[in-house]
Amino acid sequence: MELPPKPDESDCCNSGCNPCILDVYEEQLRKYKNKTLNTKESTKKNCMSLTTYATFELIKRVEHTADTCLLTFQYVDKENIYCNSCEQLHLIYKPGQHFLLKGHSYYYKDNQFTRAYTPIPVENNDLLSFTIIVRLYEDGNMSRFIKKLELNTLTLWRGPYGDFEISYKFNYILLIAQGTGIAPIFAVIHDILRNEECETFLKLFFCCRTERDILLRNELYEFSSFWNFSYEVFLSNECNVKCKYNEVIHSNRLDVNAIKTYVEDKLNKNVQILVCGSEIFNQDMLEKVLSCDVDRERIFLF
Template identity: 30%
Template sequence: MKEAPRGWSFGGATAPRGLRTPCNLTNEDEASLPEELQRPLDSGAVQSTNEDEARLPEELQRPLDPGAVQCEDEDENNLLEEPQCPLDSDCCGNGCSPCVFDLYERDLAVWRCRREQARLGPALTPSGPSAAALSPDHYTALPLLDVTPVSDDAAVYRFALPTGTALCLRPGQHLVLREHDAAGRPLTRPYTPVSPRDAAGYFDVYIRRYADGAASACVRRWRPGLHVRWRGPFGEFQPRAGDARLVLLAAGTGVAPFVALVRAVLADEADETRLVLLLAVRRLRDVFPRDELAEFARAWNFTYTLFVSGGEEDSARYGEPVRWRRPGSQDVQEVMRQMALKTRYLVCGTRSFEKDMLNYLGAAGVQDDDIFRF
């Protein structure tokens, strides 16, 4: 999630998307891999599988033994399976970092190196497992523990981590999910955990299901006990010295990275950063985490406003800061007038929402260096 001038791609590469050739990886790319990606292969652990493309892999459907959660490392089962190049349509165009094509380039280089190491035999086998709960270098299959509905089309999904481990993500970091569509083609999506950063043995993700979404079709098949593949963490957001205020502009599930950020600031009594959240949703029941936002607002340095575009409802709570419309340029200007403090603007939401917010900020004279797009 890089910062860049408007008009440039926010993907993992420095060149615009149209100029990249992710499917042509050279031997030089393999040689430039980080040292940790060049570790030798345990050839004795290589197991090739033939998955039925019309359904979820059989090993992902076995029931969960709650007494002994075992998190499977995908690399142990599919080291010799060549990664599939994503379709152009798999890229959402939102400037994700890493982009699906960045992940493909990395996976392809790792696959080539490990295939060669497998050919050389077990003499190169390392010893000792990794202590990390997850790795950004490969996917790990984790069991789904529980599903908690939030609304008719959204829920919080809880996944198990190895016993005694926690993600401990920095605010703003996210994970990447990999699934397969009905035709067996792989797809990836980024999600930011909404559980406490030090939650031991599990993490939660907030996911909205769309009627025509390819990933949503996969999520609808999830049941407790199913294993789902994750990798990470990723994310380049870093607090900036001198920022006295953060304005958080979010739409729908785009609030997820800001939940962790607000928790971190409010938990640190020495942190006096002021936080302002503008959250756009279609319905009040889409607000998440609704109770926790109200709790946050008890702190002196956090305020928020909900923008509900689907029409007025009678379900607003007493004192809840609701405006029955989409956020507009006047709302950005209002926030800018509130305090003469060094401010950074963080944006996360749908493509149209981000475009509108960037236009409003630009028209108001906010410099590119003061904007971070997740």
């Protein structure tokens, strides 16, 4: 662990973002001072920092659905312009962790804000780039900021944040996602399925509004070719759905009965529950899962 660089006071946007860059610095400084001498350090250095902003260039933009897009960013070294040949630097993060993007109003540059985005695994990304899935709203500061981002625009990021770590001790993992909450869930699924020694069974319950809102649908369908992964989609606002072969889509919201049916014969078989959605969704799912007699320590909310 390296001595964390001290952020400038101006890096704090004073918008109440969590975690605040100044608070993160103090926490990282404390960890640095308390680290033991026998800690093994990686020979690679992370190109992104928890306490200072790193520069990434928008290099690719792909429309995904009517209101979502996939954005790919490449690390830029301010001194060497691009750092693809820099062997010491990697973009290092764990599946499910997120980064914070710093945005600003195009009318008032002093009006700054941040928002969290979770990188998703994408083929052909190099060790210094990442891809996120973004839902663009009609209103919203960050949506307006991202809509105006053009290719080759430089952006500011910090991270990674999030304390989730994949555990391979569970026989079963139920993953429950809502909307763009699929991002960390997708990253976790991808990592586990690529581990040939893992024998954990994965089940995804994906909650969306309509068929058009099923994010990463083709990728999830490809995942279903693995022997230990399956998924079901729950649509809250659509009845007529065209399913792919062997794809399970329900024209109703996810209810406690579906969760109970899945976990009731697995409570004594090391089952874990991962949930990611809005705060209201997470709380609702937590209550539903707890009502199925699942221990709280086996439930993780992103």
